[in-house]
Amino acid sequence: MQTSLRRSGQQLLLDRSPALKSIYSFSATGYGIDQHRHASTIAVKGSGHLIRKGTGGRSSVSGIVATVFGATGFLGRYVVQQLAKMGSQVLVPFRGSEDSHRHLKLMGDLGQIVPMKYNPRDENSIKAVMAKANVVLNLIGREYETRNFSFEEVNHGMAEQLALIAKEHGGIIRFIQMSCLGASSSSPSRMLRAKAAAEEAILREFPEATVMRPATLIGTEDRILNRWASFAKKWSFLPLMGDGSTKIQPVYVVDVAAAIISSLKDDGTSMGKIYELGGPDVYTMHELAELMYETIREWPRYVKVPFPIAKAMASPRELLLKKVPFPLPNPEIFNLDHINALTVDTVVSENALTFSDLGIAPHKLKGYPTEYLISYRKGGPSFGSTVSERVTGSEF
Numbered sequence: 001m002q003t004s005l006r007r008s009g010q011q012l013l014l015d016r017s018p019a020l021k022s023i024y025s026f027s028a029t030g031y032g033i034d035q036h037r038h039a040s041t042i043a044v045k046g047s048g049h050l051i052r053k054g055t056g057g058r059s060s061v062s063g064i065v066a067t068v069f070g071a072t073g074f075l076g077r078y079v080v081q082q083l084a085k086m087g088s089q090v091l092v093p094f095r096g097s098e099d100s101h102r103h104l105k106l107m108g109d110l111g112q113i114v115p116m117k118y119n120p121r122d123e124n125s126i127k128a129v130m131a132k133a134n135v136v137l138n139l140i141g142r143e144y145e146t147r148n149f150s151f152e153e154v155n156h157g158m159a160e161q162l163a164l165i166a167k168e169h170g171g172i173i174r175f176i177q178m179s180c181l182g183a184s185s186s187s188p189s190r191m192l193r194a195k196a197a198a199e200e201a202i203l204r205e206f207p208e209a210t211v212m213r214p215a216t217l218i219g220t221e222d223r224i225l226n227r228w229a230s231f232a233k234k235w236s237f238l239p240l241m242g243d244g245s246t247k248i249q250p251v252y253v254v255d256v257a258a259a260i261i262s263s264l265k266d267d268g269t270s271m272g273k274i275y276e277l278g279g280p281d282v283y284t285m286h287e288l289a290e291l292m293y294e295t296i297r298e299w300p301r302y303v304k305v306p307f308p309i310a311k312a313m314a315s316p317r318e319l320l321l322k323k324v325p326f327p328l329p330n331p332e333i334f335n336l337d338h339i340n341a342l343t344v345d346t347v348v349s350e351n352a353l354t355f356s357d358l359g360i361a362p363h364k365l366k367g368y369p370t371e372y373l374i375s376y377r378k379g380g381p382s383f384g385s386t387v388s389e390r391v392t393g394s395e396f
């Protein structure tokens with residue numbers, strides 16, 4: 001009985017969604033269409049109209065019941081905080097330990113943040129975490145591959161699956177997909193190509209979805225300035241890929257979370273659109289590193305690593321990843337895919353919809369958004385002086 005139900009479920013999904021054939025062709029990774037994960041029997045129902053109560057604060061009811069996939073990550077904490085602050089209920093699917101979502105619980109009123117264990121490869125569990133929602137945010141993404149998860153599965157396959165399930169749900173009024181600035185089918189980075197494929201699939205399956213393409217995120221838990229600062233402290237220099245002239249447009253993580261909220265609050269104008277979210281200033285990698293050094297009050301020392309050498313240094317991990325019988329360390333500074341991405345500039349395109357179309361003025365990075373770096377000052381937060389102070393000091 002169970003088997004026949006499962007088969008008919010699979011057939012139904014195949015009939016409805018020919019696209020599944022293409023994404024789930026990763027059968028080598030146990031991600032094939034023949035897996036029983038498509039045999040969902042959970043009834044999914046939308047929750048109908050939004051019911052709003054209160055003045056809009058934490059103890060109000062915004063009417064939004066949002067399932068935030070990827071809430072346990074860096075951006076997730078700011079998105080959950082802003083959703084909870086306006087009185088939304090946030091369902092937090094998590095796959096790791098109970099610790100992965102602990103910090104989110106206090107962001108909302110009692111019972112407003114609901115962690116739910118799920119398995120991203122089990123369709124039933126995805127349906128269960130989406131069942132009561134009327135909004136779905138997909139913040140799942142990863143900038144390196146592991147033995148278990150390829151770029152394509154995490155950044156494309158999962159996103160497409162969420163869009164399909166959200167459509168089938170029938171009551172999801174908003175779907176927001178976090179992509180990346182620079183996502184393109186012709187990008188030198190596999191992750192950015194997978195993100196572009198995800199955008200296309202999502203807008204095909206759920207045309208009312210909104211796609212956000214943030215630039216490199218900066219904030220207390222970021223994975224660029226923190227890594228640079230700890231590398232510079234440990235080795236007394238910082239490797240600059242290429243000659244450090246690649247342009248990027250880093251953005252404050254809180255602004256990106258605010259853009260998501262603003263899009264959810266609008267009258268539907270952001271539905272079906274793609275936004276490129278870059279900060280107010282374009283930096284070369286070298287200029288951004290200068291900002292880091294200035295804030296941690298260390299004398300800047302660089303080693304320029306030409307791209308071919310950087311790629312050669314980063315390649316062994318990728319070559320060995322699936323060949324050795326044990327997990328390899330995750331790449332930090334020398335991430336091959338990231339090095340590939342850095343071979344081209346990544347800035348907001350000229351005619352793109354941006355923060356201003358969502359009514360937001362992004363913060364400059366210098367100052368509060370990068371203040372967390374003072375924890376890297378060797379003699380405590382008040383230690384030392386900036387480079388400009390030192391130069392001025394020696395002149396007198």
Ligand SMILES: NC(=O)c1ccc[n+]([C@@H]2O[C@H](COP(=O)([O-])OP(=O)(O)OC[C@H]3O[C@@H](n4cnc5c(N)ncnc54)[C@H](OP(=O)(O)O)[C@@H]3O)[C@@H](O)[C@H]2O)c1
Pocket residue numbers: 069070071072073074075076094095096100120138139140141142149154178179180181213214215216217218223
């Ligand atoms: N950080 C940036 O600079 C940046 C820039 C542009 C765009 N983005 C995009 O913005 C989104 C959020 O970024 P972030 O910095 O918050 O990422 P993050 O800190 O790495 O968090 C990623 C989230 O995705 C989940 N995830 C990763 N692999 C998964 C898998 N195999 N199965 C299920 N869940 C998985 C993680 O869950 P676990 O906690 O269980 O691992 C985590 O909740 C991502 O889509 C990212 O591509 C980020």
